[in-house]
Amino acid sequence: TAGTNYGEELDYTITGIDAGAGVVAAAERAIEDYDLEDWNVQTSSGAAMTQELTSAIENEEPIIVTGWTPHWKFEAFDLKILDDPENSFGEAESIHTIVREGLSSDMPEAHEMLDNFAWTAEDMDAVMLEIHEGTDEVEAAQNWIDENQDVVDGWTEGIPEVDGDEILLAYVAWDTEIASTNVVALVLESLGYDVSMSSMEANIMFTAVANGDADAMVAAWLPGTHEDYHAQMEDQYEDLGPNLDGEAALGLTVPAYMDIDSIEDLKE
Ligand code: PBE
Structure with a gap:
Protein backbone atom coordinates (compact mmCIF):
# COMPACT_ATOMS: atom_id res chain seq x y z
CA THR A 1 0.00 0.00 0.00
CA ALA A 92 -24.36 9.40 0.61
CA GLU A 93 -27.67 9.67 2.41
CA SER A 94 -30.36 12.03 3.62
CA ILE A 95 -31.31 13.60 6.94
CA HIS A 96 -34.92 12.93 7.91
CA THR A 97 -37.47 14.63 10.11
CA ILE A 98 -39.25 12.24 12.47
CA VAL A 99 -42.25 13.03 14.68
CA ARG A 100 -44.15 11.18 17.37
CA GLU A 101 -47.38 9.31 16.67
CA GLY A 102 -50.34 11.61 17.10
CA LEU A 103 -48.53 14.87 16.35
CA SER A 104 -50.52 15.33 13.13
CA SER A 105 -53.80 15.40 15.06
CA ASP A 106 -52.56 17.12 18.26
CA MET A 107 -50.49 19.83 16.59
CA PRO A 108 -51.35 19.93 12.89
CA GLU A 109 -49.67 23.31 12.45
CA ALA A 110 -46.31 22.10 13.79
CA HIS A 111 -46.70 18.87 11.85
CA GLU A 112 -47.18 20.78 8.63
CA MET A 113 -44.19 23.06 9.23
CA LEU A 114 -41.97 20.10 10.14
CA ASP A 115 -43.16 18.27 7.04
CA ASN A 116 -42.30 21.33 4.92
CA PHE A 117 -38.86 21.85 6.47
CA ALA A 118 -36.19 21.20 3.83
CA TRP A 119 -32.91 22.91 3.08
CA THR A 120 -29.52 22.25 1.52
CA ALA A 121 -26.05 21.33 2.73
CA GLU A 122 -25.01 24.87 1.83
CA ASP A 123 -27.69 26.32 4.11
CA MET A 124 -26.71 24.07 6.98
CA ASP A 125 -23.03 24.91 6.44
CA ALA A 126 -23.75 28.61 6.69
CA VAL A 127 -25.33 28.23 10.15
CA MET A 128 -22.64 25.82 11.39
CA LEU A 129 -19.78 28.02 10.21
CA GLU A 130 -21.19 31.10 11.92
CA ILE A 131 -21.56 29.19 15.20
CA HIS A 132 -18.02 27.87 14.81
CA GLU A 133 -16.78 31.45 14.33
CA GLY A 134 -18.26 32.38 17.69
CA THR A 135 -21.82 33.52 17.12
CA ASP A 136 -24.37 32.25 19.61
CA GLU A 137 -26.37 29.28 18.27
CA VAL A 138 -29.75 30.99 18.40
CA GLU A 139 -28.37 34.17 16.85
CA ALA A 140 -26.71 32.25 14.00
CA ALA A 141 -29.97 30.44 13.31
CA GLN A 142 -31.88 33.75 13.34
CA ASN A 143 -29.32 35.34 10.99
CA TRP A 144 -29.76 32.50 8.51
CA ILE A 145 -33.55 32.88 8.72
CA ASP A 146 -33.29 36.64 8.14
CA GLU A 147 -31.13 36.07 5.06
CA ASN A 148 -33.36 33.30 3.71
CA GLN A 149 -36.81 34.57 4.58
CA ASP A 150 -38.19 33.43 1.22
CA VAL A 151 -37.16 29.82 1.94
CA VAL A 152 -38.62 29.98 5.46
CA ASP A 153 -41.86 31.53 4.15
CA GLY A 154 -42.22 28.43 2.01
CA TRP A 155 -42.16 26.27 5.15
CA THR A 156 -44.85 28.27 6.97
CA GLU A 157 -47.07 29.45 4.11
CA GLY A 158 -50.75 29.10 4.92
CA ILE A 159 -50.14 27.66 8.39
CA PRO A 160 -52.27 29.40 11.05
CA GLU A 161 -50.56 30.68 14.20
CA VAL A 162 -51.07 28.93 17.53
CA ASP A 163 -51.22 30.37 21.03
CA GLY A 164 -48.20 29.22 23.02
CA ASP A 165 -48.63 25.45 22.64
CA GLU A 166 -45.61 23.64 24.06
CA ILE A 167 -43.47 21.52 21.78
CA LEU A 168 -40.29 19.61 22.55
CA LEU A 169 -37.56 19.01 19.97
CA ALA A 170 -35.03 16.27 20.73
CA TYR A 171 -31.53 16.43 19.27
CA VAL A 172 -27.94 15.31 19.76
CA ALA A 173 -25.24 17.96 20.17
CA TRP A 174 -23.65 17.25 16.80
CA ASP A 175 -22.80 20.48 14.94
CA THR A 176 -25.14 19.62 12.08
CA GLU A 177 -28.06 19.01 14.39
CA ILE A 178 -27.36 22.03 16.61
CA ALA A 179 -27.74 24.11 13.44
CA SER A 180 -30.91 22.47 12.09
CA THR A 181 -32.69 22.17 15.42
CA ASN A 182 -32.11 25.82 16.31
CA VAL A 183 -33.46 26.96 12.95
CA VAL A 184 -36.57 24.78 13.23
CA ALA A 185 -37.14 25.92 16.84
CA LEU A 186 -37.13 29.58 15.80
CA VAL A 187 -39.51 28.94 12.91
CA LEU A 188 -41.93 27.08 15.21
CA GLU A 189 -41.68 30.00 17.66
CA SER A 190 -42.60 32.38 14.86
CA LEU A 191 -45.80 30.32 14.47
CA GLY A 192 -46.62 30.87 18.15
CA TYR A 193 -45.20 27.71 19.71
CA ASP A 194 -43.43 27.61 23.05
CA VAL A 195 -40.45 25.51 21.93
CA SER A 196 -38.06 23.56 24.14
CA MET A 197 -34.93 21.88 22.79
CA SER A 198 -33.40 18.99 24.66
CA SER A 199 -30.02 17.47 23.76
CA MET A 200 -29.43 13.81 24.53
CA GLU A 201 -27.66 10.65 23.37
CA ALA A 202 -28.64 9.33 19.95
CA ASN A 203 -30.46 6.23 21.21
CA ILE A 204 -32.39 8.31 23.74
CA MET A 205 -33.41 10.77 21.00
CA PHE A 206 -34.91 7.98 18.90
CA THR A 207 -36.56 6.40 21.94
CA ALA A 208 -38.01 9.71 23.12
CA VAL A 209 -39.76 10.33 19.80
CA ALA A 210 -40.86 6.67 19.58
CA ASN A 211 -42.49 6.71 23.01
CA GLY A 212 -43.89 10.23 22.70
CA ASP A 213 -41.69 11.91 25.33
CA ALA A 214 -40.42 14.26 22.62
CA ASP A 215 -42.54 15.65 19.79
CA ALA A 216 -40.03 15.69 16.95
CA MET A 217 -36.44 15.53 15.77
CA VAL A 218 -34.74 16.61 12.55
CA ALA A 219 -31.62 14.47 13.04
CA ALA A 220 -32.17 11.00 11.56
CA TRP A 221 -29.47 10.12 9.00
CA LEU A 222 -30.95 7.46 6.69
CA PRO A 223 -30.86 4.91 5.28
CA GLY A 224 -27.40 4.10 6.65
CA THR A 225 -26.09 5.93 9.70
CA HIS A 226 -29.08 5.41 11.98
CA GLU A 227 -30.34 2.24 10.34
CA ASP A 228 -30.25 0.21 13.57
CA TYR A 229 -32.22 2.73 15.63
CA HIS A 230 -34.70 3.25 12.82
CA ALA A 231 -35.25 -0.47 12.20
CA GLN A 232 -36.11 -0.93 15.87
CA MET A 233 -38.49 2.02 16.17
CA GLU A 234 -39.92 2.96 12.79
CA ASP A 235 -43.33 1.42 13.63
CA GLN A 236 -43.61 3.69 16.66
CA TYR A 237 -43.17 7.11 15.03
CA GLU A 238 -43.83 8.93 11.78
CA ASP A 239 -40.97 9.50 9.32
CA LEU A 240 -41.67 12.73 7.42
CA GLY A 241 -38.84 12.08 4.98
CA PRO A 242 -35.70 14.06 4.09
CA ASN A 243 -35.10 17.62 5.25
CA LEU A 244 -31.67 17.51 3.55
CA ASP A 245 -31.64 15.34 0.50
CA GLY A 246 -28.81 13.01 -0.50
CA GLU A 247 -25.95 15.30 0.51
CA ALA A 248 -24.94 13.78 3.85
CA ALA A 249 -21.98 11.44 4.16
N1 PBE B 1 -23.18 12.46 12.79
C1 PBE B 1 -23.89 13.70 12.61
C2 PBE B 1 -24.22 11.58 13.35
C3 PBE B 1 -25.40 11.88 12.57
C4 PBE B 1 -25.31 13.36 12.44
C5 PBE B 1 -22.71 12.01 11.50
C6 PBE B 1 -22.10 12.66 13.72
C7 PBE B 1 -23.89 10.11 13.57
O1 PBE B 1 -22.80 9.70 13.21
O2 PBE B 1 -24.71 9.39 14.13
Missing part, protein backbone atom coordinates in the same frame (compact mmCIF):
# COMPACT_ATOMS: atom_id res chain seq x y z
CA ALA A 2 0.98 3.62 -0.56
CA GLY A 3 1.49 6.37 1.95
CA THR A 4 3.08 6.76 5.35
CA ASN A 5 1.93 4.42 8.05
CA TYR A 6 0.69 6.52 10.90
CA GLY A 7 -0.15 3.71 13.34
CA GLU A 8 2.62 4.18 15.88
CA GLU A 9 2.55 7.95 15.73
CA LEU A 10 -1.19 7.97 16.41
CA ASP A 11 -1.03 5.18 18.96
CA TYR A 12 -3.39 3.32 16.58
CA THR A 13 -6.17 5.66 17.64
CA ILE A 14 -8.97 7.13 15.55
CA THR A 15 -10.48 10.16 17.26
CA GLY A 16 -14.21 9.45 17.50
CA ILE A 17 -17.22 11.30 18.87
CA ASP A 18 -20.05 10.05 21.12
CA ALA A 19 -20.44 6.28 21.38
CA GLY A 20 -24.03 6.34 20.09
CA ALA A 21 -23.12 8.05 16.81
CA GLY A 22 -23.47 6.07 13.60
CA VAL A 23 -20.10 7.35 12.42
CA VAL A 24 -18.41 5.67 15.40
CA ALA A 25 -20.15 2.39 14.59
CA ALA A 26 -19.03 2.79 10.96
CA ALA A 27 -15.41 3.38 12.04
CA GLU A 28 -15.56 0.22 14.14
CA ARG A 29 -16.95 -1.59 11.10
CA ALA A 30 -14.02 -0.27 9.04
CA ILE A 31 -11.55 -1.69 11.56
CA GLU A 32 -13.12 -5.11 10.89
CA ASP A 33 -13.53 -4.67 7.14
CA TYR A 34 -9.91 -3.60 6.59
CA ASP A 35 -8.36 -5.95 9.19
CA LEU A 36 -7.04 -3.08 11.28
CA GLU A 37 -7.15 -5.01 14.54
CA ASP A 38 -4.37 -2.87 16.08
CA TRP A 39 -6.54 0.24 15.73
CA ASN A 40 -9.27 1.52 18.03
CA VAL A 41 -11.86 4.30 17.99
CA GLN A 42 -11.64 6.61 20.97
CA THR A 43 -15.09 7.95 21.87
CA SER A 44 -15.70 11.38 23.39
CA SER A 45 -18.00 14.01 21.90
CA GLY A 46 -18.39 15.98 18.70
CA ALA A 47 -16.99 19.07 20.44
CA ALA A 48 -13.96 17.20 21.81
CA MET A 49 -13.25 15.77 18.37
CA THR A 50 -13.27 19.16 16.65
CA GLN A 51 -11.06 20.55 19.40
CA GLU A 52 -8.50 17.77 18.90
CA LEU A 53 -8.67 18.24 15.15
CA THR A 54 -8.09 21.98 15.55
CA SER A 55 -5.07 21.59 17.79
CA ALA A 56 -3.55 18.86 15.60
CA ILE A 57 -3.83 21.18 12.60
CA GLU A 58 -2.35 24.10 14.54
CA ASN A 59 0.65 21.89 15.28
CA GLU A 60 0.68 20.25 11.83
CA GLU A 61 0.40 16.86 13.47
CA PRO A 62 -1.36 13.83 12.03
CA ILE A 63 -4.84 12.95 13.23
CA ILE A 64 -7.65 10.73 11.96
CA VAL A 65 -11.18 11.65 12.98
CA THR A 66 -14.64 10.24 12.39
CA GLY A 67 -15.91 12.93 10.04
CA TRP A 68 -19.12 13.81 8.29
CA THR A 69 -20.43 16.29 5.79
CA PRO A 70 -22.03 18.79 5.75
CA HIS A 71 -19.72 20.15 8.45
CA TRP A 72 -17.90 23.46 9.03
CA LYS A 73 -14.54 21.68 9.39
CA PHE A 74 -14.38 21.36 5.59
CA GLU A 75 -14.77 25.14 5.31
CA ALA A 76 -12.34 25.95 8.11
CA PHE A 77 -9.57 23.47 7.27
CA ASP A 78 -8.03 21.75 4.27
CA LEU A 79 -9.17 18.16 4.84
CA LYS A 80 -9.64 14.95 2.91
CA ILE A 81 -11.96 12.02 3.44
CA LEU A 82 -10.09 8.73 3.08
CA ASP A 83 -11.19 6.46 0.23
CA ASP A 84 -13.32 3.61 1.46
CA PRO A 85 -13.21 0.85 -1.18
CA GLU A 86 -14.92 -1.59 1.22
CA ASN A 87 -17.75 0.91 1.69
CA SER A 88 -17.73 0.62 5.48
CA PHE A 89 -19.16 4.15 5.73
CA GLY A 90 -21.97 3.55 3.21
CA GLU A 91 -23.32 5.75 0.46
CA LEU A 250 -19.59 9.90 6.67
CA GLY A 251 -15.91 9.01 6.45
CA LEU A 252 -12.53 8.89 8.14
CA THR A 253 -11.22 12.42 7.76
CA VAL A 254 -7.63 13.69 7.90
CA PRO A 255 -5.73 16.94 7.30
CA ALA A 256 -4.74 17.29 3.62
CA TYR A 257 -1.04 17.42 4.58
CA MET A 258 -1.13 13.77 5.67
CA ASP A 259 0.49 11.32 3.27
CA ILE A 260 -2.44 8.93 3.09
CA ASP A 261 -5.46 8.63 0.80
CA SER A 262 -7.28 5.42 1.62
CA ILE A 263 -8.36 3.51 4.71
CA GLU A 264 -6.41 0.64 3.17
CA ASP A 265 -3.20 2.63 3.80
CA LEU A 266 -3.67 2.15 7.55
CA LYS A 267 -2.87 -1.52 7.25
CA GLU A 268 0.77 -2.34 7.95
